[in-house]
Amino acid sequence: MTIFAYSYSDPLLGDEPVPWGEEVDRHYSDLGQRHQFQALLTDLATDCPDYLLLRRLDELGDNLAEIGDRLQHLENFALQVIATEPPYQTGITLDKADLGQLFRTMGDRLRQQKIQRGHAKNRRQCLPPPGRAPYGYKRGQDRYLIDRSTAPVVKDFCEHFLLFGSLRGAVRHLEQRFGKKIAVSTGRNWLTNPVYRGHLHYCDGKTMLKTHAAILNPGEAAQIDRLLRRNRSLAPRSASAPRCLAGLVQCQNCGSALTIARVTRRHQAQEYLYLRPLTCPQTPKCRAIAYDQVFQATIQKICQDLPNLTQQSQGPAPREQQAQLQAEVQQKEALIAALPTLAAQGIFDPDTAAQRRYTLHNEIAQLQAQLNQLPPANLQAIATTLSLESFWYDLSEVERRFYLREFLAQIQIQRTGSQEWQIQLNFNFSTSFRYTES
Template sequence: MKIIAYAYSDPLLESSLDPTNWGWEMDRIYHDLGKRSELQQLINDCQTEAAVYLLIRRLEELGDSVEEVSDRLTTLEAMGVMVIATEQPYTSENANLRAQLLKLLQEIQRQQRSRRIRQGHARSRLEASPPPGKPPYGYRRGKGKYTIDRSTSPVVKDFFEQFLLYGSLRGAVRYLAKKYGKKISVTTGRRWLTNPVYRGNTAYQHGEIISNTHIPIISQEEAAQVDRILRRNSRLPSRTASAPRSLAGLVVCAECQSHMTVTRVTQRYQDKEYLYLRPINCPQLPKCRAIAYQEVLAQTITTVCRDLPLAVAGMNFPQLDAIKNNLGDAIARQQEILTQLPALIETGVLDTETAKLRAYKLRTEISALQAKLATLPPVNLRSVAQAVSIPQFWLDLSESERRFYFREFIRQIEIIRQDNEWTLQVIFIF
């Protein structure tokens, strides 16, 4: 008894089948990719073979329509081939299951209708056209791509500028509501910040992204800065990213390991206020005492000015440059292959459909490499560290501006208590 298998894969929708996944020891495996020439060869071979078992995953792989599936199934069974569908309740030699063929054919019809819709979406992806659905706020649909909506895009641009200036998502959301009357939730604001469309890219299923498909609202440099701020804010306690004080969310008591919050104390009939840092959840008895906010702020500025240039000088910049150069070289190689595809079509090495598939894969790989490159620290980190190591730089900033720069460099500030005295240790991000 001879056992063979047949599988059909649509290159637009799925990857090629792994022959080892059948779980049976096969005499031969026929596999078609896009066309069904191997299926015809299978039928020709079965005319000279006796008592053959044929394994397929699903009946709809035998054709592109119900009629084709039914005709080829009849042809195979007329030659004595026992057809077994591994993912459907169908076996040629089982009369009870054969009675379900009509029901299976109806299912096949639905599956093929779904496949045609997905094939249409896949062809749109190959052309870098937008996916189905409503375009993001700030864009509208043009001829095969997103185009800027001049009436709403300034709102989105202003939202990003506000976030980049102060590093506060909730603050940017409140700013839109106050200036434009555009009310969005914090969740929607976060989706805006991470939406590839605003960066000039188009995202498809499974997270695949193609870069430079339309005019962006923010530049690549701004997008990289947005990502850095989001990563930085994700390390902070909830709601401290938009807190008005620059040290909020950064200070931890080394004694009780509790984060410290900023509290405001006022006196009756007086306008003056006093700010303190106190532990939020201190288990000690007696509890760790509060510390004057301005004293911690002044000590933090002194420590940053002293230690930040040393910390940056200790970074391995040659290794960082090597990583950037390797990513840049990989992007250049992929782009060079992309430029060679039209010539390969003209010479007949590739057909148009295969070339489009290859171009799509190359563009998604380039986008992934560019995303990795954008996550690396900026090249001018050493010069920035020198600029911010001047005390007057920090003293001239507002609290919101100081908050932005602190979080750009500082991971955590630890208050180390010794009797009635305290010192602090600044832990930098790098």
């Protein structure tokens, strides 16, 4: 028994060649063109097998007429055609009585593939995906254009989130100021959608950079990503709490998070702030600690250790990694610049050159994302400024909250006595340090 197999892959649709099993005596595979199918027909005239395996009948042609003619041509030989994938799979062979239904199914599939090919060609040219433009944009001829009537709404929403760090608060602000009601999930999509950063992200997972005017600049986009990443570890109400230590302090003895308690005296305007455990299982319960003492101890320790800590993180390894990534980006940009020359010389055909350009743009986007995750180049200068105690006391509570959450993952209180305690700072980018205050 002799078995031949034929498969066709469309590069626009991302089809992969089929690895047939060892029972197949001869395999013919086409990519984009059907030259191997013509070779198959030539070989069938002299060496006809018992069976011919196909994945799907629509691999025989681009339309129903071609498929019907080629299927009839194959049946003129003394062989059996077997399709292995649904809905064409029949178990052993194709029954002519079922061809009508199969051809209707193939017609639907061919129309779908034609639409997908059109979308794939648009992606190669970095054109916007089909459908309505995102809120804040309108469709142009070949790119998204900023809608001057709605883009300020998105911009104000993002700026409010950058200022207060609260997603739900930004949603409420949008309704109060503009009368625009959106869901929290919609607001999160605005903050993370590459479209508002000037990029296009397609359904195949690839991202094209700088395809249209951006509403958010790269600095704002990176800051939004950091805020969202930090807020995942915080309670929802702590994200926009008025005090800068909210959501950061934890009691190491009982494992409870410390909340800020506000105490006032009758007929007096002065208030006192304390940090007390939310759910302390110990008896007696852990005592409350004055908020100002913990804040002052935290600032002193940050000013003492942050410069040395940033020097360690700014060592040669991150710099070498940054230089290596930048070199790779420049190399790929040089390849993109050389594609028109290669196409003019006939080395690449237009479709291959467009596909290569599309792939290189996506690889550059991935490298750029890795660069954005590295420590900033001016981290040492920032640490020098933050190491001044006067700097912290000149900030507002919102600004203190931003910087503390930028560098601190957690502040842990370890009690060594009824009135004595130690503070341990867990930084976001290095090991923890300990400060003792009694």
